[in-house]
Amino acid sequence: MKQSPLTTEICEIAHYLYSKGLAPGKSGNISAKFHDIVAITPSGVSLGHVSEDEIVMVNMDGKILTGKNPSSELMLHLEVYKNKDVNGIVHTHSSYATGFAMSGKKIERLEGFGERNNPFLKMVDYAQPGTVKLAQLVGEGLKKEDVVILENHGVVATGENLSEAALLAEFVEETAKTQFVARVLSNMEF
Numbered sequence: 001m002k003q004s005p006l007t008t009e010i011c012e013i014a015h016y017l018y019s020k021g022l023a024p025g026k027s028g029n030i031s032a033k034f035h036d037i038v039a040i041t042p043s044g045v046s047l048g049h050v051s052e053d054e055i056v057m058v059n060m061d062g063k064i065l066t067g068k069n070p071s072s073e074l075m076l077h078l079e080v081y082k083n084k085d086v087n088g089i090v091h092t093h094s095s096y097a098t099g100f101a102m103s104g105k106k107i108e109r110l111e112g113f114g115e116r117n118n119p120f121l122k123m124v125d126y127a128q129p130g131t132v133k134l135a136q137l138v139g140e141g142l143k144k145e146d147v148v149i150l151e152n153h154g155v156v157a158t159g160e161n162l163s164e165a166a167l168l169a170e171f172v173e174e175t176a177k178t179q180f181v182a183r184v185l186s187n188m189e190f
């Protein structure tokens with residue numbers, strides 16, 4: 001497959017997310033949209049090692065144009081693009097944010113997190129990974145939000161471009177980490 005700006009960008013951002021510890025092992029998937037083409041990371045490949053010829057290109061109906069084995073969350077990515085005018089999506093299971101998602105504890109919303117009338121980041125109800133149900137819940141949840149937490153699962157961040165989505169995912173993780181430390185320390189006696 002010929003390299004394109006989309007595949008180059010995806011690989012750079014995938015490697016960045018992995019290097020920051022946001023997508024350990026083979027977890028996480030990311031995509032970028034250009035007109036009606038979506039480029040997405042493959043299934044079963046670490047974001048830390050993915051190469052340009054492994055990136056899968058699909059149309060908005062999910063038909064594979066080049067490559068094979070798109071991420072098992074392809075439906076989720078397509079549903080978000082259909083519901084929202086964004087060009088980049090990052091899905092991670094980053095430790096702190098996912099810890100909040102697993103325990104049902106909410107992450108406080110900080111500056112730059114979309115809708116302001118809710119003091120906490122939106123948490124989307126649990127649905128099994130890779131299902132249409134999860135895709136629909138996330139698509140709906142992101143209509144008014146830039147980022148959502150998936151109950152018992154992880155994070156989905158969006159952006160005008162993939163780089164913005166990655167920075168948001170990173171910021172959410174750091175926010176969760178800071179809040180975790182603050183909450184633990186505030187319960188300790190010194």
Ligand SMILES: [Zn+2]
Nearest residue numbers: 093129153154
């Ligand atoms: Zn996931």
